[in-house]
Amino acid sequence: xxxxxxxxxxxxxxxxxxxxxxxxxxxxxxxxxxxxxxxxxxxxxxxxxxxxxxxxxxxxxxxxxxxxxxxxxxxxxxxxxxxxxxxxxxxxxxxxxxxxxxxxxxxxxxxxxxxxxxxxxxxxxxxxxxxxxxxxxxxxxxxxxxxxxxxxxxxxxxxxxxxxxxxxxxxxxxxxxxxxxxxxxxxxxxxxxxxxxxxxxxxxxxxxxxxxxxxxxxxxxxxxxxxxxxxxxxxxxxxxxxxxxxxxxxxx
Amino acid sequence: xxxxxxxxxxxxxxxxxxxxxxxxxxxxxxxxxxxxxxxxxxxxxxxxxxxxxxxxxxxxxxxxxxxxxxxxxxxxxxxxxxxxxxxxxxxxxxxxxxxxxxxxxxxxxxxxxxxxxxxxxxxxxxxxxxxxxxxxxxxxxxxxxxxxxxxxxxxxxxxxxxxxxxxxxxxxxxxxxxxxxxxxxxxxxxxxxxxxxxxxxxxxxxxxxxxxxxxxxxxxxxxxxxxxxxxxxxxxxxxxxxxxxxxxxxxxxxxxxxxxx
Numbered sequence: 001x002x003x004x005x006x007x008x009x010x011x012x013x014x015x016x017x018x019x020x021x022x023x024x025x026x027x028x029x030x031x032x033x034x035x036x037x038x039x040x041x042x043x044x045x046x047x048x049x050x051x052x053x054x055x056x057x058x059x060x061x062x063x064x065x066x067x068x069x070x071x072x073x074x075x076x077x078x079x080x081x082x083x084x085x086x087x088x089x090x091x092x093x094x095x096x097x098x099x100x101x102x103x104x105x106x107x108x109x110x111x112x113x114x115x116x117x118x119x120x121x122x123x124x125x126x127x128x129x130x131x132x133x134x135x136x137x138x139x140x141x142x143x144x145x146x147x148x149x150x151x152x153x154x155x156x157x158x159x160x161x162x163x164x165x166x167x168x169x170x171x172x173x174x175x176x177x178x179x180x181x182x183x184x185x186x187x188x189x190x191x192x193x194x195x196x197x198x199x200x201x202x203x204x205x206x207x208x209x210x211x212x213x214x215x216x217x218x219x220x221x222x223x224x225x226x227x228x229x230x231x232x233x234x235x236x237x238x239x240x241x242x243x244x245x246x247x248x249x250x251x252x
Numbered sequence: 253x254x255x256x257x258x259x260x261x262x263x264x265x266x267x268x269x270x271x272x273x274x275x276x277x278x279x280x281x282x283x284x285x286x287x288x289x290x291x292x293x294x295x296x297x298x299x300x301x302x303x304x305x306x307x308x309x310x311x312x313x314x315x316x317x318x319x320x321x322x323x324x325x326x327x328x329x330x331x332x333x334x335x336x337x338x339x340x341x342x343x344x345x346x347x348x349x350x351x352x353x354x355x356x357x358x359x360x361x362x363x364x365x366x367x368x369x370x371x372x373x374x375x376x377x378x379x380x381x382x383x384x385x386x387x388x389x390x391x392x393x394x395x396x397x398x399x400x401x402x403x404x405x406x407x408x409x410x411x412x413x414x415x416x417x418x419x420x421x422x423x424x425x426x427x428x429x430x431x432x433x434x435x436x437x438x439x440x441x442x443x444x445x446x447x448x449x450x451x452x453x454x455x456x457x458x459x460x461x462x463x464x465x466x467x468x469x470x471x472x473x474x475x476x477x478x479x480x481x482x483x484x485x486x487x488x489x490x491x492x493x494x495x496x497x498x499x500x501x502x503x504x505x506x507x508x509x510x511x512x513x
Contacts, residue, residue: 059443172502174434174448183318186448186485188434188502194443225446242432242448242502 001027003034007041010150013136019093022137022146035148039073042151046076050219051105053131054199055152056144057192057223067144070193070223072203073152081132081158086250089233092134095155096228097249099177099239101170101189101196102129103220104162110213114204116197122214123197125162126170128241130249131221132156133228159219160247171195174242175225180235185226189241192223199223254282256289262296265409268395274352275395279402287330290407297410298333309479310334310364311467312390313459314411316452316483326403329453331463332411334479340417340509342387346491347512351393351414354491356509357484358437358499360430360449360456361388363422364478368460370468378461381474384422385430385456387507389499390481391415392488416481419507431455434502435485439495447485456482 006023013020023038024030043049056062057070081087089095106124134155137146147153170189177185193199199222207213214220231237231251240246261278268275278293279285298308315321315329340346348354365383393414396405406412431450438444453459459482464474474480489497495511 169502171436172434172500174432174450174502175446176431176448176450183450183454186446186451188436188446188448190434190436190443191446240432242429242434 001029001034003037003041006038006149010042010136013093017091017093019138020136022142023149024143024146030145030149032145032148035145038149039151043074046074048077049074050077050080051075051221052203052214052218053152053154053221054192054203054223055147057199065144070199070202071144071148071152072206073154075154075157075219075221079154079156081156081249083158083160083247086252087132087156087231089231089251092132092155093136094134094140094230096133096230097130097237098133098224098226098228099175099241100129100131100221100224101192101241101244102127102159103200103222105214105216105218105220107216108213109204110208112205112208114201116195116201119197119200119204120165123165126165126168126244127162128160128239128244128247129221130158130237130239130247131224157221158247158249160245163244168243170197173244176240177226177229178238179229184229187225189225191225196222254284254289256285256292258292258296261293261408262300265293265297265395266300272352274397277396277400277402277405278408279404285404287403287407290404293408294332294410297408301335307336308333309336309339310481311463311474311478312411312413312481313463313483314406316459324401324403324406329459329462329483330403330407330411331466332413334413334416334481338413338415340415342417342419342507344417345510345512346391346415346417348491348493349513351391352395353399354391354393354414355488356491356497357390357392357488358435358486359388359390359484360433360452360482360501360504361386361418362456362460362480362482364474364476364480367473367475368464369473370465373461373464373468375455375458375461378464379425379457382425382457382460384424385428385504386422387419387499387501387504388481389417389497389507389509390484416479417507417509418479419505421505423504428503430457433504435499437486437489437497437499439489439497444489445486449485451485452483459483
């Protein structure tokens, strides 16, 4: 099993905008460590890094997939959507949107013992964000190792205007996701691992094993707070988080 | 409207409430029963309960979320009375023996400041008539066996209301966006679910306007001091003896109940 070959299959799916069969069907022995190695190959070829993202952060999703910890992936700078910029769905395979709390790092943060408190202390701002997931696997069918290899389904991402985290209990902030003017899901910040900063701290501790860490200025998507909603041309998705604000994403 | 024996159906529910032995769904015997028949039975049941000395202190609104409406196959909420005998305070122990198949739902409760009567009540008018918001938990219960309810069944059965627990803290609405009030529900310290106000009809205040307009069709008003339970912000959770449920609402504070035997 060659991680470069597996990465190439995923890159081909992106280039052709055509979903592929999950890797584990062909490579049943694919484990998490190998999957992260595949992801590392993708990262090394993705250009400048904008930040990181968490996945499988809700207990419901963990139970559904049969795991007890989240996963993480990277966000290439080229995947950023700017405020007001529409999502061109013709560049995607099967886009789905979910609201997230985004951390904008004020300083570097690394280490095997980082806690939520350290994360908050190193955070310059928190913002409402929309992550556009775009699994390279047909119908989003995958194992944990599959989704890690596929950079945790990362597609595009939109970050709202950050506000200082001081005095905000991110556990309790209300989260509302609307599609075409209708409320499709609600949550509070606790939906991500009990506290979004805990999710980020878990990631920093996990990255430390490879000598990685967060850099000042990077963004971290701290985990989907609701189920992701599929989007197509003409759809408008609005994510609102109390005390953080609102972002709107139009799709063409 | 189908011709029904509403007093007899109400009596069956009344007996089920007292004996805690559930009854078969009315819609098993007559699948054509709908909302109108449900409210006719509810009216009769309320008469029986008030004759026992109970008192209506407000209203509950149910089926306020899209998923619940889809489940029951309707496109509007339903409502029932809140009875004084079913109200608990923050921290109270709630005995399971009082219910048949109870579940917990965290929701935002409003306390009315002014009288509000439809038709024609706007969300803005509803907002102006509300004294403030309170952290609440509803115990839903069904006198219909195994929660096998259709719309007529649940409406007749007081919209499946069992009890209400409320915090004592009334938070004024000024500066509050009720759509965005976040909520976390824990059971014995473990996070069960989260939600936000918008889960109830897009905005809990819209629930009050809807209710005032529906009650207004029958000349009934929301009175000052009445509470309005605006509907669950998450999927209902079954209760077991010894459980401690805590719902914490951003800006409103917490409400805790302990489940007794």
